Amino acid sequence: MFYLTRRETFNGAHRLSNPNWSEEKNVEVFGKCANRNWHGHNFELFVTVKGEPDTDTGFIINVHELSRIMKQEVTEKLDHKNFNLDVPELKDKMPSIENIVKVIWQWLEPHLPGCRLHCIKLVETENIYVEYYGE
Amino acid sequence: MFYLTRRETFNGAHRLSNPNWSEEKNVEVFGKCANRNWHGHNFELFVTVKGEPDTDTGFIINVHELSRIMKQEVTEKLDHKNFNLDVPELKDKMPSIENIVKVIWQWLEPHLPGCRLHCIKLVETENIYVEYYGE
């Protein structure tokens, strides 16, 4: 079994704020991330697939094809977007990176020909990232 | 003459949109950066000062003091903020990184004891940055 990882980047805006809580409680829990007028990040998305190399190509998956799928299924939906307002799959959820990686998994998993999705890693800042393996 | 550089990080949201233009023209010029619901970045700020080392300390400026000044004068005003809505000095300007570095220069320049401000460098993504030397 071989594991191939492709990185794509995007940026977006979000706000962490629970609508069932008072503004005071939101600021207490989320700090500056609750700021009403949004803030944003440059996100790095690492998608890892697993499989055996094809004899003709030496590839688990053609990395240009994987890049195309990641752009079509993920970054076109998130890049330069407001995750709270513009992304239907995140509307009823807190747009934490934990919840975003699960949505990305669901977007990508049905679209990977000839290999299996292994891990979604999303880097929010140089100090914070989340990984999800589908279960 | 020695040049000392200190890095601080912050993140924020902005939108590039000229209020005198139609939405079509804004999208034509600014692309995704004109998106109505904002987007954001992790910014890296590099401040370079110049001077001669003090004989007692070996320092142009104490780097912890420089860090404290950068936080007080710059990152507290920009971190987790919406540059179009929350920053008075940017309200009448396009919040391009060119215009942001000039504002940062004006904030910092009066507050540097015993050395001179040399350069403000602001990195917006791994592929884009602006430098400004005060004139």
Next chain:
Amino acid sequence: MFYLTRRETFNGAHRLSNPNWSEEKNVEVFGKCANRNWHGHNFELFVTVKGEPDTDTGFIINVHELSRIMKQEVTEKLDHKNFNLDVPELKDKMPSIENIVKVIWQWLEPHLPGCRLHCIKLVETENIYVEYYGE
């Protein structure tokens, strides 16, 4: 199961020298790392925790809380310290990064509310790091 990683940095000094060996043998085994007058590194510490996101916050753990715990339990004990002289838990051990990650695990493991410690990764230089999963 989701995995969240937080990075903190610290620096310190150490020396690799086995007190039961001659200086010649120490230099033969440890090379420059045995130098009598110490040397040091900028260390990067990556702590990975695992759990399910909380419904109210979308978080496995609040990353600011994780950062606070890492500072209190780890970096305050190691930052700008001499690992051979200043850290009681390392005094009877070689301060290799293998032994340091085990100590960090023991410091952190009892203090993580609502999630489980998964991995301690300690980066000594851009070319060397160690990972430990608790067993």
Next chain:
Amino acid sequence: MFYLTRRETFNGAHRLSNPNWSEEKNVEVFGKCANRNWHGHNFELFVTVKGEPDTDTGFIINVHELSRIMKQEVTEKLDHKNFNLDVPELKDKMPSIENIVKVIWQWLEPHLPGCRLHCIKLVETENIYVEYYGE
């Protein structure tokens, strides 16, 4: 169990082109990577070994010894080489990073004293890498 990783770098040239296919099909599948006159990369090789720290040294393996083995068994065979023409073990294979990591595993696995090979990770660009765990 502890995991120690050492990075070494090398660069080389290769071409992705299946000799059983027409030039048109090669360009269709491999794009620019099929260019007849070669192209190349700076590769980063991360080798991870696992084991228990030795009581006398605190090391799974002496990292300078691991570096020496990586240079002798791997980078001397690949650095500044043409993988299609100069590397016998790759001559009958597509020199994809999937196939290169498997060859590196076979080169290194018999030469690691006192610890076990855990993972070979090969980074081709900042956006692409492959990992292999030996089976």
Next chain:
Amino acid sequence: MFYLTRRETFNGAHRLSNPNWSEEKNVEVFGKCANRNWHGHNFELFVTVKGEPDTDTGFIINVHELSRIMKQEVTEKLDHKNFNLDVPELKDKMPSIENIVKVIWQWLEPHLPGCRLHCIKLVETENIYVEYYGE
């Protein structure tokens, strides 16, 4: 005056070998870089332009336009190419990064609307880069 820098990446193959010298002298001077079967690198190109921000856009130059020009004038000519064989402007020259940056300057300088070219920086490995300011 403001300075805006844009990064693009490409990779290619080259060989350093003076046709007027013996193979022995080439190996003595250029070492592994003289290898007959080529080697290659991931190059990072940083282009810095200078000017005043436009009042309507806040930009010295639209960074997407700068990216488009860099791709059209530079990376399409160098990406996945053999610099000795495929690039007419380098055929009579040693394809050192010193000589490549001068060619890149000549390609880009006539194509920058509303601003002036300030610096071409070309990074060959994490340890080596060249800068050129046009004179």
Next chain:
Amino acid sequence: MFYLTRRETFNGAHRLSNPNWSEEKNVEVFGKCANRNWHGHNFELFVTVKGEPDTDTGFIINVHELSRIMKQEVTEKLDHKNFNLDVPELKDKMPSIENIVKVIWQWLEPHLPGCRLHCIKLVETENIYVEYYGE
């Protein structure tokens, strides 16, 4: 005029403490950097030379020769050393990076054949660096 930069790395230990001051004053000014038992860093040294490319080689200076000179004149004197105790040129000075770059300049400047030293840049952490141009 072309500018070529080479990076080398080293690590060392130091302490910032003015012998003419009380311990209280040293801690007040230097904070943790005054700790009696030393601390250390991974340093990155960037040396920039300037000149015209040689017609036969395309080089300002052979980068392998520059690397050899940097190792012989600088990193052998600083790597895995205690800057306060082991480096005669730093013994009467505070081992701040400002003072270290000046010493490095004096070590390197007489040893660069066929080109001129332009800049010494010394990076102490990802957040702090100093540059010196010889005057």
